[in-house]
Amino acid sequence: MVTNKQIAEIFAKTADLLEIKGENPFKVRAYRNAARMLENSSKDFNKLVKEGFDLTKLPGIGHDLSEYIKEIVNTGKFHKLEELKKEIPQGLIELLSIEGLGPKRVKLLYESFGIKNMDELKKYALNGELEKLPGFGPKLVEKILKGVKQLKKAGIRFLWAEVEEVAYELKDYLLDFEGVEIVDIAGSFRRKKESVGDLDILVIAKDYPKVSEYFVKFPKVKEVYSKGLTRSTVFLENDLQVDLRAVAKESYAAALHYFTGSKAHNIEIRKLAIQKGLKINEYGVYRGNEIIASQTEEDVYKSVGLEYIEPELRENRGEIEAALNKSLPNLVNKDDIQGVFEYVKNTKEIDNALLNATKNHFEYIIFNLSENIDELTDYIKSLKCEIKLITSIQTEIDKNGEIEIKKVFKNVDLITGVMQKCDLDYETQTKRYINALKNPYLKILLRPSMREVLKKEEIDVDWELVFDTAKQNKKILEINSNPRFLDLNDVLIKKGIEKKCMFLLSNFKNDCKYGLFQARRGWCEKDNILNTLSYKQLKNFLNF
Ligand code: DGT
Ligand code: CA
Ligand code: CA
Numbered sequence: 001m002v003t004n005k006q007i008a009e010i011f012a013k014t015a016d017l018l019e020i021k022g023e024n025p026f027k028v029r030a031y032r033n034a035a036r037m038l039e040n041s042s043k044d045f046n047k048l049v050k051e052g053f054d055l056t057k058l059p060g061i062g063h064d065l066s067e068y069i070k071e072i073v074n075t076g077k078f079h080k081l082e083e084l085k086k087e088i089p090q091g092l093i094e095l096l097s098i099e100g101l102g103p104k105r106v107k108l109l110y111e112s113f114g115i116k117n118m119d120e121l122k123k124y125a126l127n128g129e130l131e132k133l134p135g136f137g138p139k140l141v142e143k144i145l146k147g148v149k150q151l152k153k154a155g156i157r158f159l160w161a162e163v164e165e166v167a168y169e170l171k172d173y174l175l176d177f178e179g180v181e182i183v184d185i186a187g188s189f190r191r192k193k194e195s196v197g198d199l200d201i202l203v204i205a206k207d208y209p210k211v212s213e214y215f216v217k218f219p220k221v222k223e224v225y226s227k228g229l230t231r232s233t234v235f236l237e238n239d240l241q242v243d244l245r246a247v248a249k250e251s252y253a254a255a256l257h258y259f260t261g262s263k264a265h266n267i268e269i270r271k272l273a274i275q276k277g278l279k280i281n282e283y284g285v286y287r288g289n290e291i292i293a294s295q296t297e298e299d300v301y302k303s304v305g306l307e308y309i310e311p312e313l314r315e316n317r318g319e320i321e322a323a324l325n326k327s328l329p330n331l332v333n334k335d336d337i338q339g340v341f342e343y344v345k346n347t348k349e350i351d352n353a354l355l356n357a358t359k360n361h362f363e364y365i366i367f368n369l370s371e372n373i374d375e376l377t378d379y380i381k382s383l384k385c386e387i388k389l390i391t392s393i394q395t396e397i398d399k400n401g402e403i404e405i406k407k408v409f410k411n412v413d414l415i416t417g418v419m420q421k422c423d424l425d426y427e428t429q430t431k432r433y434i435n436a437l438k439n440p441y442l443k444i445l446l447r448p449s450m451r452e453v454l455k456k457e458e459i460d461v462d463w464e465l466v467f468d469t470a471k472q473n474k475k476i477l478e479i480n481s482n483p484r485f486l487d488l489n490d491v492l493i494k495k496g497i498e499k500k501c502m503f504l505l506s507n508f509k510n511d512c513k514y515g516l517f518q519a520r521r522g523w524c525e526k527d528n529i530l531n532t533l534s535y536k537q538l539k540n541f542l543n544f
Helices: 004-021 023-040 045-048 063-075 079-087 090-095 103-113 118-128 138-155 158-175 206-213 249-260 263-275 297-303 319-324 347-359 373-382 426-438 462-472 491-497 513-521 537-542
Strands: 180-185 200-204 221-227 231-236 242-246 279-281 284-289 291-292 338-343 364-367 388-397 414-419 442-445 474-480 502-505
Touching: 004 023, 004 045, 004 063, 004 079, 004 090, 004 103, 023 063, 023 103, 045 063, 045 513, 090 103, 103 118, 158 180, 158 200, 158 206, 158 513, 180 249, 200 206, 200 249, 200 279, 206 231, 206 242, 249 263, 249 279, 249 284, 249 291, 249 474, 263 279, 263 297, 263 319, 284 297, 291 297, 338 347, 347 364, 347 373, 364 373, 373 388, 388 442, 414 426, 426 462, 462 491, 474 513, 491 513, 502 513
Parallel strands: 200 242, 338 364, 364 388, 388 414, 414 442, 442 474, 474 502
Antiparallel strands: 180 200, 221 231, 231 242, 279 284, 284 291
16 A cells, blocks of 8 residues: 555655756756655555546646656656666765755755765765755765764665674674673574674673773774663664673573564564563563573473474564464575586686585585587596596576577586566566576576665565476476575565475585575475485486
8 A cells, every 4th residue: 555655755855866876947847846745645545546436637737747646656666766776876875865965955066066875975074075065065065974874874784794703703702701601692693594683792701891881992892882781872883883782691591582682573583472461571481570481582482382493584475373373494505415416617716616516425416517518528537536526517598598608518418598688667577587497498597686685676576476386397407605696585586486396505605504594594394405316317307
């Protein structure tokens, strides 16, 4: 359901972006007027559209505006705004959320200095250039700087892999302190979410004030934001926020559960507790005033009638129903992996992959080659080892969904494919995917949705149909382990699993751990992952 306010916001945003773009002021004003009209109207536009009411009968609504409102009610989106968002740099749009900066000023900043994002804005604010612009006094510049700082703190997210090292370093640092018994990193970090907003650390310690003193002296702390009796917050050098909380021993399981989240998961658990006449909060599970579960998280779940739910699943995406029905997935583990898929570009990378596979006792390696193919296939063929070596050639898939192979290669077992970047509409793009997945030569689709974590959304196609087609044609979809891509994402993996698709967990720097987290967040069991098969099973499945 779309509210009047949401429609108004879409029009107001459209007006802002048109103004930044320097469009005709009349057009800009028309959108602003439409926004105001919607906000002040006592009519429910969502309802009117759904009832098929002719909006042009209302004062001040012409044919165009009526169509726009219908579009927004029916699709939740406005194509003109979507187009503008593509045209105008994202950073420029973000500048609008800084207090004191409207579209006129953002436009002026862009035209005067080419400022396109917060970092550039900050630079010009600090070097004194900003104050030279008409209307930009020292007060405004100060306000802008404050706004930049707040927004950066509120808005930035980090890749999980980007905070991994410092997170564990900080954990070890805390554990080193006398009297610290337990340290756990909870929050999205524990749920292995591809990106994290901040770190939520829990400690059990004899003397929390002393631990807190020690915590803020961690060498990578840049700024101490607060230091309280049970909670302290700092910012690290890279602007990552870290919250440290002291927890009493008797509350630890409940606290760990609460601060692991997600919030949506917690809310559902709390509802279950209420149904059972219990109360759950970060201090414990209570019946009346008595704590009834506190030793482990298993106890917390048991108290509300559930099996233990792995942190990766705690997103309120069906895990609670599954735990009630005892149908939770048995998530894939690192130990289930029998062989690896490696992107290799030269013989050194091949040697590395071989060493790594030997160390991990893997049965086979699939080498994915995209360049120097003749040289590398010869090299692979010349290697003498116990490990079974499989070669795949990476092809590009063109805008029609056809694979491009420049020549016939010898000693090749498999063909993989990546979609070339093509701007196509939803229908055409879907057809292209379907066509590619029906190609008898293609076995594995790499980087299936072309996404980038925090940067680029997955491609917009009919995923249900794509998964159905992949399943019917026995095509494999990659779960890419590069923490920048993690393609497919967790939500799509889960959809694919419901369609019984098979996924390949590829390696990144000789390791698939980030992809494994993603696979687990997408509810993958062992049987959903191609490279948990033995070599014999694999050969059979892929038919090479
Ligand atoms: P992030 O930091 O944005 O990547 O995501 P989280 O999940 O780490 O969220 P954060 O840091 O805001 O809070 C940590 C956990 O604390 C969260 O996962 C669940 C819990 N929590 C926070 N606020 C609330 C709340 O209002 N209600 C409930 N039930 N739990 C909350
Ligand atoms: Ca967090
Ligand atoms: Ca937090």
